[in-house]
Amino acid sequence: MIGISTPLVIAYLVIASLSLYPVIYQLIIIATARPVKQSLGIAQGRVGNGTGNLLVVIPAKSEPIQLLEEAMRRFSGMKPIFILDNYPPELRPMIEGMARRYGVKVMFREKAVGFKGGALNHVIKRVEPPNNYLMAVFDVDSSIDPKHLEVLLRYAEHYDAVVPHWVARNGDYSQLARGQWIGYLLLFKVMDGLQRLIHWVPVLGSGSIVRVGSLRRVGYWPEDVLEDVELGVRFFINGLTTYYVDDAQVYVDVPTNYWGFLTQQLRWAYGATKVLRKYLKDLMSRRGGLTVALYLGQYLGYLLEFLSLLLMVAMVILNIELPLWAFITVATIYIPVLLTYLYSLLRLDIEHGGNVRRDIFAINAVNLAFIMAMPRLAVANLMALLGVGGINWVPTPKGSVTINKGGAHALPELVMVITVVSVFIASLLRGLWLDSLVLLPYTAGFVRGLWRILKGTL
Template sequence: MSVSDLIGLLAVVATFVPQILFYISHSFFYIISRRFKSSFEKIEENYKSVSFIVPIRNEPLDYIEKLLEYIGGFNLPEYEILIVSDDDENVKEELFRKLHEWRSKRYNVWLIWRKHPVGFKSGALNTGLYASIGDYVFPLDVDCRPEKCLLGKSISLMEKNPSVVGVVGRWEPLNIEDRLSQAIGLTMKVMVETLFKGRSVLGLSVFPLGTGTIFKSKHLKEELRGWDVERIQDDMEIGCRMIGKGYRIEYFDDCKAYVEVPSSYKGLRIQQARWAYGATDVFMSRFKQLVKSPQRLLGKIESLMFLLQYLPAMLAFFGTIILATLYSLTKIDYLSIYYYVFVAWIGFQGVYGYILYSKINAVLNNKWAAIVNLGRNAAVVTALTPYLSWSMIKAFLRMKITYKRTPKGVFERAGSRARVPVEFITGSAFLTVSIYLLFSGAVLTGLWVLLQSLGYLYVSYRWPGSVFKS
């Protein structure tokens, strides 16, 4: 086998095999998840003292007020809300003015302003944690709306079971009104629900979610020493250390935590780039801890795969470029040689796609809308691939990045400066290359590159304000 043949084989494997494994594993968890039976129905609700920690930076004030009103509506006997602000000084003054108004409405809310925001969100969570007095802490983003029963039943479970140090609620999209939030929100809902139910059925601990997870305060303070300020993905990082110590994080499907999904492509791009870096960074820093954890081998493997969930997209992106480049140099269509890998990819994607379709259709009760949402989600994920890839590379190289919060409300659509339209440039380049490949006889590789180009061009057409402007 020549060097070019070896590279061609590796390119085909890198492009399709990780995706195939992703489809197989998620289809497996879906099948397993159907055996999930909740054990929470008979648990009485316990509202022992709880501290809500709300880290903020550049958040719309109306979002904060709505969250306070929502929590205040719980009428809890013993609670506190700790708002930890990393905002500039001019915003600080406005927040303290609003604090008097909020407290006059009998919300037990406190404001902590950090002049030096060390550790970004993780640092803000630690500040709130060590200032809190509740037996339980509930980190919340300003756009999260947990159901009251999630709080009461989670606390009751942890009171009875010393090994359970955290409970995750059922993640639900808060907003699915527009094209993007609906496509992304419904797909994420299916994926999170399937993985968490599947892991629960197999007796495996689940990872906490950044918002919508209640923790035992004592364990966070005394044993784990809070969140690691060197890591930007706070939920995955703290989850790894909890699992490494043999503690359990339970999944509660009966009560929901509603979370706002980005409604602009710009917001989604910022969020997903940060998540891709954060998950890979946690994989690099907590690999040994997970491997040595007391969980079963299956749990260790799945935990590592969960942290590397963005890897298939990165490998497919670079594998596609290599396949196209190799053909221009050797005139060999390696995808045609290993066509059975491509066929397998089509088959397993079809199975997983049908699972997503059936679950989304169950929510929308509209077959055509479910199909459209699947296509739209696939296009968006494809267009995000260069950003995900670059974020993962930086994490693998142990490069530090600046934490960028996902913009919400008025901040999500703000910005008018021109930017390099990576999506449009990449899509145009892939389209041009695909035409060359098809006319040159590289049918399968040409079709594959053409398929990739459509995702970039669709996003450029549908959301030009986020593609051509920052």
């Protein structure tokens, strides 16, 4: 095995190290961005002609009627248009009655084509707002304080798109939801850093406000699985401006269990990698494009990590032990980076009134969910890179709603657990101690994660 051992070890070392690039990327973006107080130097109050120049659109696909009515009540003061997909004809009279009661408008699409972007374009092409109008998009589960909307509108007068700060409204519902609440704190630190470094941020699908004329300039909303991020990339390529407003908060619901989390992450992973593949050449021709490309490619870290794990499995099967120098190299890279990342999360948690003793378990819940989702995320990334297959877009469960699936749906996770545990035991029996040390955290994570999924606590 001498002939194959060295290439395998080197391949493992390179791929395992590269799998950390998303974490290192985020830490660098945060560290190199100097905080500067946002100010436009303009008076407080309503801008322009107020919401008269604002088109508010709320797309919904097969959302529960109760949730739809709550959204109509919540957004009624903004006179929004609800664009609805996959609602049967027998429910339409009731929905139209609800719309009249709350003073909102509803549109039904006969064919739900083009994903969410197709629904948004449907509204624009029928309403035909002037180019100077602003278009605000909200999900049915989201909400915004009128004062925060005013902040967004003031900035929207100066940019082609403005992006709010998301806060997980249901962050205390479960450990997984709380972990995502903390994750959003870091995400928007990265957004703030991107803005200061390259004067660009991705557009978010709920709460962002875009100029209608700018939408028309780039060919309207992309009709693909991740329309918001792709629109932000189109804006960047065409020299249009996007701006992150940290003071404007939009409250959103996050998935509360593993199956809802997996549904959302698969769409984001596939969509982001597809956008990267589609626009990479255009991005690399513009200043700052590499930073945007690296942002889009962060989900590739899970593909790389999965490949490194498969390489370790192959090494155990072939009875190859990781050399001490390679183990020390990997440990020297992994341990400081992951500890720094954990410290950054906990520091943000403390700054926002969190409880470290409680929230360390919330961070662990998200980590377990990502470990369990790793094989599926790797496949989604590979599909997007190769341009094959697709993702069936379904709405992320809202509020306290969870997706509950039986053990049969966890078959990929079960196969992965059996594989990792078997290889870990084999490494012990063969005396491959350094391989065992590498496999130990994966073994613990997969076993614990599957146990919690089957118990319904993840």
